[in-house]
Amino acid sequence: MPYDDPEPDDPQELVGVELPGDESVTREMAAVFADEFAQLGLGRAQILALFRKAEYSGAHQAWRLLGEDAVARMVDESLAVWERFTVVVTDRVEDNPEPEPLTLFRRRS
Amino acid sequence: MPTVKNWQLGREMSYPYDAKYPSRQFAFVFNINRCIACQSCTMACKSTWTFNKGQEHMWWANVETKPYGGYPQWWDAKILGKLEEANPGGQSWSGKPADGRFGPYGKFDGQTVFDAASRTLTPDSARVLGYLPTDEEWNSPNIYEDNPVGKRGVRNKLDETGAQLPVHNTWFFYLARICNHCSYPACLAACPRQAIYKRPEDGIVLLDQAECRGYRKCVEACPYKKTMYRGNTRTSEKCIACYPRVEGTDPEANGEPMETRCMAACIGQIRMQGLVQVAEDGTWAEDRHNPLYFLVHEAKVALPLYPQFGTQPNGYYIPPRWVPRPYLRQMFGPGVDRAIENYASPSRELLAVLQLFRRSNRIIFRYQIEEGPKIYEGSLHGRKVELFNDTVIAFGKDGRELFRTTVEEPVHVRPNIHANSI
Numbered sequence: 001m002p003y004d005d006p007e008p009d010d011p012q013e014l015v016g017v018e019l020p021g022d023e024s025v026t027r028e029m030a031a032v033f034a035d036e037f038a039q040l041g042l043g044r045a046q047i048l049a050l051f052r053k054a055e056y057s058g059a060h061q062a063w064r065l066l067g068e069d070a071v072a073r074m075v076d077e078s079l080a081v082w083e084r085f086t087v088v089v090t091d092r093v094e095d096n097p098e099p100e101p102l103t104l105f106r107r108r109s
Numbered sequence: 110m111p112t113v114k115n116w117q118l119g120r121e122m123s124y125p126y127d128a129k130y131p132s133r134q135f136a137f138v139f140n141i142n143r144c145i146a147c148q149s150c151t152m153a154c155k156s157t158w159t160f161n162k163g164q165e166h167m168w169w170a171n172v173e174t175k176p177y178g179g180y181p182q183w184w185d186a187k188i189l190g191k192l193e194e195a196n197p198g199g200q201s202w203s204g205k206p207a208d209g210r211f212g213p214y215g216k217f218d219g220q221t222v223f224d225a226a227s228r229t230l231t232p233d234s235a236r237v238l239g240y241l242p243t244d245e246e247w248n249s250p251n252i253y254e255d256n257p258v259g260k261r262g263v264r265n266k267l268d269e270t271g272a273q274l275p276v277h278n279t280w281f282f283y284l285a286r287i288c289n290h291c292s293y294p295a296c297l298a299a300c301p302r303q304a305i306y307k308r309p310e311d312g313i314v315l316l317d318q319a320e321c322r323g324y325r326k327c328v329e330a331c332p333y334k335k336t337m338y339r340g341n342t343r344t345s346e347k348c349i350a351c352y353p354r355v356e357g358t359d360p361e362a363n364g365e366p367m368e369t370r371c372m373a374a375c376i377g378q379i380r381m382q383g384l385v386q387v388a389e390d391g392t393w394a395e396d397r398h399n400p401l402y403f404l405v406h407e408a409k410v411a412l413p414l415y416p417q418f419g420t421q422p423n424g425y426y427i428p429p430r431w432v433p434r435p436y437l438r439q440m441f442g443p444g445v446d447r448a449i450e451n452y453a454s455p456s457r458e459l460l461a462v463l464q465l466f467r468r469s470n471r472i473i474f475r476y477q478i479e480e481g482p483k484i485y486e487g488s489l490h491g492r493k494v495e496l497f498n499d500t501v502i503a504f505g506k507d508g509r510e511l512f513r514t515t516v517e518e519p520v521h522v523r524p525n526i527h528a529n530s531i
Contacts, residue, residue: 025280028431031490036143039463040378056145057174058283081489085496085516089468091527092510 023065027074030062034074038082047075110227113293116392117416117442119204119212123223125236125298130387134312135290135350136423137372137382138404138411140466142430142452144379146172146283153374154287158349163341166247169348170371172285173251176436180286181246184334185415188222189439191238192417195225200417202443210392210406214416214444221419222295222332237299237330247337282429285379287371288335288348289414289422290314292391296347299330311384312423313350321345332418355384355472357506366472366506378467383474391421398475400462400503401425408459410452412441427452454492461501464514468503471511475504484516 030051037047050056051063051071063071112121113128154170171180179185192200200219207213220228225238290307294314297305304320305327307313316327316336321344327336328345336347351369353359359367367373372380383401386394396402404411404425411425428437428445430453437445451459461478481498488494502513 025431025433029280029282029429032142032430033145035489036140040143050145056147058145058281077489081485081487081494081496084485085498087464088515089512090514091469091512091524 026062026065027070029058030066030071031074031078033059033062034071034078035082038075038078041086043083044072044075044079047079048072051075110223114211114391115221115293115419115421116211116390117214117413117421118221118419119214119216122221122293122419123227124293125223128391129307129309130292130389130391131307131309131312132387133310133384134292134387134393134423135355135382136385136401136405136425137287137380138401138425138427139285140379140427140463141282141284142379142427143377144172144283144285145377146174147376148172149374149376150285150287150371150380153370154348157351157370159346163339164346167337167339167346168250169335169337170285170287171250172283175282175284175440177281178251180250181242181334182249182252183246184242184332185440187240188238188332188418189415191240192220192222192225195229195238196220202417206409206444206447210388210395211390213406213409214412214442217417217442219417221417222330223293223298223419237295239295239299239329239332241325241329242334280432282432284426285371286333286335286414287369287424288314288350289333289420289424290348290350291420291422293420295330295332295418295420296327296336299326300324301326308352311350311352311355312387313352313355314347315349315352316345316347318342318344318346332415332420333422367470368472372467373470375467381466381473383472398477400465400473400476403458403462403476408451408456408462409444410448410459412444412448415440416442457495457497457499460496461499464501464516465503468514469511471505473503473511474506475508477502477504481515 034047037050051059054060110123110125111127113124115122150170151168151172155168159167159169168180173180196219202215203218204215206215222238226236229238290313294305294307297307297314301324302320302322304317306315306317308315323338323343323345325338325345328338336345338345354362354367354369357364357366366384368382372382381400383399385399385401386396388394393402393406410427412428413422414424414426426441428441428448430449434445458478462476465473465476479500481500483495484498485496498516500513500515503511505511
């Protein structure tokens with residue numbers, strides 16, 4: 001994202017990119033994000049927040065093009081399947097040693 | 110020029126040196142479907158390895174927005190253009206994707222960066238077709254991409270509405286990249302001082318700073334543009350695959366091989382890295398229960414990035430489902446359709462292996478599945494879905510269990526000791 005306005009005589013300036021793509025592609029992309037983040041264990045509010053945030057441009061782009069309702073429907077559809085379980089990770093026992101008790105250092109009086 | 114076998118291309122190709130293979134090879138799989146370009150990997154690498162004076166432009170790990178982004182700018186379009194120029198209309202594949210470990214994507218009939226060099230470049234000593242990016246191309250790793258900046262004159266604050274973002278009414282996706290630690294590195298082939306070497310124990314490609322004289326032949330040759338020149342030391346540098354972690358000599362590793370910083374920092378859990386066994390002929394030795402081997406050779410969902418360059422890269426990608434196929438076929442080869450089909454309708458084992466991504470910072474050498482009962486059957490996006498409460502157990506280098514995953518319990522409270530484990 002340039003800070004300044006484009007300079008027409010700048011040979012590095014991007015002048016245009018034309019690529020195939022339509023609403024169905026955006027819809028598919030949004031559905032994939034909904035699926036993937038539902039599989040990661042995110043809830044409805046978290047996934048929708050990701051779509052709403054401008055920082056996550058791919059998801060946000062889809063949210064702006066498709067609208068909140070359409071995105072919410074996709075998220076609900078994904079969660080209907082993936083929210084049924086949460087992945088539980090159990091580390092090897094040695095990886096969780098009991099924390100050592102704090103040692104208190106007192107100034108000698 | 111000697112010839113070597115390139116299993117990704119399904120044929121022999123020319124390479125300046127005789128084939129030599131490591132016992133194990135550093136390799137990784139990135140699941141692009143999950144990447145949101147948060148740049149955590151980028152910053153993890155930057156803050157570990159390239160924060161010094163003279164390294165400002167260096168991003169050993171980067172995430173770029175495809176199709177219009179690139180670091181350096183237009184790196185792939187430029188090298189694809191050069192290959193097309195060297196072999197007009199001939200950069201194509203024949204045959205069909207097959208099941209064997211040699212030529213799983215068919216046969217590439219075009220020219221690699223090594224083939225093209227021997228036919229088109231002068232003098233004869235030129236070994237690799239490439240180009241040297243300009244300073245401008247290195248300068249702005251995410252220029253024109255979808256990284257919102259703040260308003261002018263306002264520091265440390267992102268634009269709240271994203272109103273300054275350009276609107277791209279088209280498809281795009283995020284491509285995370287690091288050095289591919291290729292089996293036939295173009296940087297190594299091009300170095301006139303033989304300062305670049307591939308380690309026999311893990312296939313990591315390193316650049317000896319004492320031998321380098323900064324000729325930048327490696328920068329010119331690497332088709333992925335992952336070697337970079339440092340002006341204040343007058344030498345080139347590249348990704349070192351966080352080798353102390355991979356060796357297990359990092360203080361945190363406690364002797365066990367660990368994944369790299371960029372892998373460990375991935376909050377989207379798109380990344381898995383490991384060490385695969387290499388057979389005498391340079392193909393991956395059959396190792397059915399290594400998760401990387403499974404993803405590349407059994408499930409066939411992970412594909413090499415631009416295999417037609419001919420360096421036999423060891424970075425693999427699960428391609429994004431929504432992107433038009435011709436673009437993906439150019440980027441990942443003819444295996445794309447099968448990969449997307451297999452990923453969109455995952456097998457029971459693939460679903461289990463996908464659960465291994467980012468559950469531990471230790472390198473997984475083997476997995477085992479204990480089958481459990483079916484917990485759901487239904488449809489999603491018109492496809493049949495079956496879920497099982499399988500237990501997936503991951504094992505480390507010494508065969509000891511690293512962790513296990515199940516899918517039944519509703520809550521996981523992460524222990525305090527791992528609260529900041531990256």
